[in-house]
Amino acid sequence: MVVIRLTRGGAKKRPFYHIVATDKQSRRDGRFIERIGFYNPVAAATENGLVLSMDRIGYWQQKGAQLSPTVERLVRQYAKAQGAPAAAAA
Template identity: 50%
Template structure:
């Protein structure tokens, strides 16, 4: 079966992921069929955090490829406008700050 998943790259303690289409029997970072984009969880400032070619992704889903849970959540994030994404990240930060304040 073909699966759309993340392949880890980057340096030690500084991960960088590629969104890839691969046979599920292949290793996580092994041979892949096609690269659809990337995800940089440690992006800051003006660095691009996420890029996914949604047209190619939809083509592969139409061909029967399965999508991993993490890639599904990234696709939802990619469909958000920059304002919605900023509001979501701010809400997440406010929640974690409130939790830290409650512990102190």
């Protein structure tokens, strides 16, 4: 089964997450199928803190991929910021 979830990167005390489509059996930071976006929780006001490819998320959801709870929250947040309806995004 394919799941869309976060993989951690960045330095100590400075997290950075990639949003990836991966097999549910693989490790958190292990092999992935496709990188869909990123989330930077400590981004400055002038930087992009969240970037998603909504068309690829929709593609993977049509193929049966499940969103992790955190990614689901981030997708709703991104859709709200972009002005798209949240129901269509999640």
